[in-house]
Amino acid sequence: MSNPLDTEAGTELFTSYEAEYKLVQADLLQKLDIIPDLSGEPRKSAISQAERALEEASELLDQLQLEKANIPHSSRTPINQRLRNHQSDIDSYKRKLRSLADDRAALFGGRYTDNPSSASNENGERAGDVQLEQRQQLLSGTDRLDRSTQRLRASQALANETEAIGASTLADLHRQRETIQHTHDTLLQSEGYVDRSVKTLRGMARRMATNRVITIAIITILVLLIVAVIFSKFR
Numbered sequence: 001m002s003n004p005l006d007t008e009a010g011t012e013l014f015t016s017y018e019a020e021y022k023l024v025q026a027d028l029l030q031k032l033d034i035i036p037d038l039s040g041e042p043r044k045s046a047i048s049q050a051e052r053a054l055e056e057a058s059e060l061l062d063q064l065q066l067e068k069a070n071i072p073h074s075s076r077t078p079i080n081q082r083l084r085n086h087q088s089d090i091d092s093y094k095r096k097l098r099s100l101a102d103d104r105a106a107l108f109g110g111r112y113t114d115n116p117s118s119a120s121n122e123n124g125e126r127a128g129d130v131q132l133e134q135r136q137q138l139l140s141g142t143d144r145l146d147r148s149t150q151r152l153r154a155s156q157a158l159a160n161e162t163e164a165i166g167a168s169t170l171a172d173l174h175r176q177r178e179t180i181q182h183t184h185d186t187l188l189q190s191e192g193y194v195d196r197s198v199k200t201l202r203g204m205a206r207r208m209a210t211n212r213v214i215t216i217a218i219i220t221i222l223v224l225l226i227v228a229v230i231f232s233k234f235r
Contacts, residue, residue: 011070011071011075013067013070013158014064014067014068014070014071014079016154017060017063017064017067018064018082020060021057021060021061021064021086024053024056024057024060025057025089027053028050028053028054028057028093029093031046031049031050031053032050032093032096032097032100034046035047035050035100036100041132044132044136045136047097047100047101048136050097050100051097052143052144054090054093054094054097055144056143056144056147057090057093058090059144059147059148061083061086061087061090063151064083064086065083068080068083
């Protein structure tokens with residue numbers, strides 16, 4: 001079933017981060033499931049990998065909390081519930097991983113003992129463990145840096161895409177403005193033609209009125225002349 005958030009504006013990045021979170025969550029669950037069956041160095045390595053996955057899941061959850069601000073208020077109720085569920089899962093994973101890491105007998109295998117007298121026999125091994133732990137911490141930091149870099153690149157790509165969309169929108173608005181300006185100029189030109197036409201019609205009307213007055217005057221003069229001629233004949 002499709003996510004209803006996919007149809008909401010401003011939720012694309014949130015949905016992307018949540019999908020990435022679910023992938024990391026599935027990987028973390030897989031790592032937590034295999035840890036109880038391991039001991040010694042394989043167990044330590046699996047715990048370190050689970051810790052890195054847990055850190056990545058926590059970082060993604062923090063990013064989801066930030067992206068929630070970009071989601072419309074009408075869609076935040078289910079979002080808040082999902083974020084609470086994700087946070088509850090993260091807390092549960094932390095407790096489980098802490099419990100697995102505190103199981104020293106399983107962690108160190110046959111080398112673990114509560115007898116202090118055996119500590120001197122294991123100094124070399126413990127020094128190696130410290131170096132291995134430091135190396136794993138360095139690898140973990142490198143992995144976090146790589147993941148942060150990838151997220152920054154994804155954010156930069158999204159920003160570039162948004163910038164391109166904005167530039168395209170501005171270009172469309174510019175073309176529309178030019179079209180409106182051209183239409184306005186055409187209307188002004190048409191209005192000028194109408195004004196000249198009205199003036200021409202008015203001039204024609206005045207000339208027609210003048211011609212009519214002249215015609216009436218001529219007819220009147222002719223009638224008077226005819227009357228005068230007739231009157232002079234019968235005088």
